[in-house]
Amino acid sequence: MKDHAMKTKIWCGSILAVLALLGAGCDTVGARHQQTSSLFSYLYADQTGHTDEPSVPVLSLPLRVGVAFVPMKSKDRGSSWSRETLIFSEQQKLELARRVAGEFVHHEFIKSVDLIPSAYLAEGGSFRNLDQLRQIYGIDVVVLLSYDQVQFTDQGALTLSYWTIVGAYVVQGEKNDTQTMIDAAVYDIASRKLLFRSPGLSEIKGSATPVNLSEQLRRDSAAGFEVAATNLVANLTVQLEEFKGRVKNAPTEYRIEFKPGYTGAGNFGGAEIVFIGMLAGGVLLGRWHRKS
């Protein structure tokens, strides 16, 4: 009887140990790890399925621009995975925001670019929150940066679906792949219109083994954000040039106003340059004639 009780205890203990091991494995092998801050949730938290319709924004030039990261959802902020292994740190966000600001600041129609701390953006704050930022920083246009990264550590969940401001974005992955998207949406706050957007994507193929899975996923996550940020900035350069072209060439799509205070300049026109050329030629010819 005593032996039977002992055997039962050993069996139960063994089963519990196996279950505990399996349970522990689910945290690192069987899950889909995701870091996300959704622009859609920030702007249209209570309007499921919303997409922006094209309309005519009024641009008061030169523009004052703000760059901000859309806040993470509180449930993601609170999760143990996000808290302990968050790869996309505030420092990295600030670095990316600086790179994005650098793309804007060189254009003649931009007056200034301000980096807005994440703390100023409330979850689900929508345009009410942006109006407050407009008051605080005096900005006309805001660049809203959002991101989504997923690591497919489970064979069963290999699709990332991210609802961007212009529709759903779906990527297929393979086990241990890291898919990252960083999105920059540029809004005119007063007219609440999307001026343009620029995505940055990256796909890091999974090379992790169960032995080094956690460490490799962490490295892939950091690399994913880095590559996506680089792609975003490259895309942004193209999008900004296209936007400039659209504003210049399609006055019906954007209404332009100028703020008080103008830029003074002046140069020599074609006629003056021809005159200067003829004068310089005449002087050289006279000198050559005198010599000969």
Add this chain to the structure above:
Amino acid sequence: MNRRIPIVTLLLIAVALVIAAWPDARLALIYDRDAILAGEIWRLFTGHLVHLSIRHLAFDLIGFGVAGCMIEARRMPSFGWLCGVVPCLSSGLMLWLNPTMSQYAGLSGLALAAWVYLGLSSLSAQSSRWLGGLVLLAVTVKLAGEICFGLGIVSGHSLEDIRVATTSHIAGAVSAGLFHLTLRPRLLREVALLA
């Protein structure tokens, strides 16, 4: 024949090219009324070396470069001083007379000063009075065109409210004239007597 390298002209052209190739420098160096009033007084000079586009840069450099090379080739005195004084004087006048002009960029004010200086100095010399007369006539026509018709505006900037900075050009022309007079005390006395 002893040829002289136009050092001042080439130096200013080189600096303008470096600024054009370095977008961050433009922001720190452009004439910006608010920044100057906040104490960034170097912009009074450096604003003249900043340009808004490749076309603006190219035409200003041709305008200034030809005049500068001719002045230095003819060994006209104190051209370096002219290049140092005229931009600051011109910016000071814009600060005073153009409170609504928030920014200014371009070498055109200094280029016009150089052409006026070349014209007046050539008129004083016996050998090239025709050159002096022709240059001063052309400068007068250009300034009249700007004042009456707003000619000389930089084109291709529909995203910025850019207007021709006639004050800078007039200030450049007038200060070059005064500079020329101060170099010739006898002429200055004659002008004073006439006045």
